[in-house]
Amino acid sequence: MVRDKLTLFLCGWLGGPRRYAEKYGPMGLHMSHQKFIINEAERDAWLLCMERALQKQPYSEEFIEYLLRQLFVAAERIRMTSRSE
Numbered sequence: 001m002v003r004d005k006l007t008l009f010l011c012g013w014l015g016g017p018r019r020y021a022e023k024y025g026p027m028g029l030h031m032s033h034q035k036f037i038i039n040e041a042e043r044d045a046w047l048l049c050m051e052r053a054l055q056k057q058p059y060s061e062e063f064i065e066y067l068l069r070q071l072f073v074a075a076e077r078i079r080m081t082s083r084s085e
């Protein structure tokens with residue numbers, strides 16, 4: 001379920017069709033993460049998972065680095081607006 005949500009969300013986030021909104025309705029990244037405690041450690045763990053997943057894809061290093069930079073921006077904003085300890 002959450003795997004499907006993240007897949008569809010990233011499809012639109014990357015400039016493709018807005019499949020998440022079509023299936024699940026509008027979603028605010030900040031609202032949906034507000035209830036979680038996300039500090040730097042959680043942010044970095046999430047980014048590491050994304051990095052490992054991207055390394056398994058046949059993408060160029062340049063593209064992977066670009067995506068990780070963009071994901072960092074989104075993850076950092078989520079960290080700032082989510083709960084912290």
Ligand code: HEM
Nearest residue numbers: 002005006009027032036038042043046071074075078079
């Ligand atoms: C900063 C680190 C992040 C952490 C620790 C985190 C953690 C989580 C957690 C715990 C959930 C709920 C999973 C569930 O319901 O079982 C979730 C949902 C989700 N996350 Fe994140 N997340 C992070 C960053 C991001 C980023 C950067 C994106 C997008 C670029 C993203 C996209 C999503 C989406 C689309 C959902 C599903 C929302 C829904 O429809 O309920 N997350 N995340």
